[in-house]
Amino acid sequence: MTISEAxxxxxxxxxxxxxxxxxxxxxxxxxxxxxxxxxVKADAELCAADLYMAIVASPDFSEGKFSLKYPRGYLLSMARSLYENNGEAANASKVAIGKSTALKKWW
Incomplete structure (x- = not known):
């Protein structure tokens, strides 16, 4: 198996x-x-974490009845875990998982 395949x-x-x-x-x-x-396991996992972060930044896609949504919370937690497990705490700390809050009431 190649690194790309992994x-x-x-x-x-x-x-x-x-x-x-x-x-x-x-x-x-x-x-x-x-x-x-x-x-090269750590290198492959860090590349995977980078790819997860890129997917999270991608928009959802829909055309007609077909739609593609990414499980962003899962992808973010995977990226954070891979960064932490491979010595990139600085990148892991940049991964924010949480809920947003409204600054004021809408009603």
Missing amino acids: IQSFPGLSDVSEDYLTKVLTDRSVTGTASYTLD
Whole structure:
């Protein structure tokens, strides 16, 4: 299994475009065609976390009766966990999961 294949095996990442996967791999100086081993596990997980963050920022899609919504809370918690488990506490602290509150009443 290659590093790219390992990343795409994460839940929700199988449909990520090859171009964007290549961009994330390049940004992290990871060779996607290299064999996936325990030595590169952290790199693969950090790339997956970056992809989760990108998906969260993507808009929902709908056309006719078809719609695609992303489980943003799940994706954010996965990204935070992957960042924390691989020594990137600074990135993990940037991942905000919570409810928004209205500044004033609407009625």
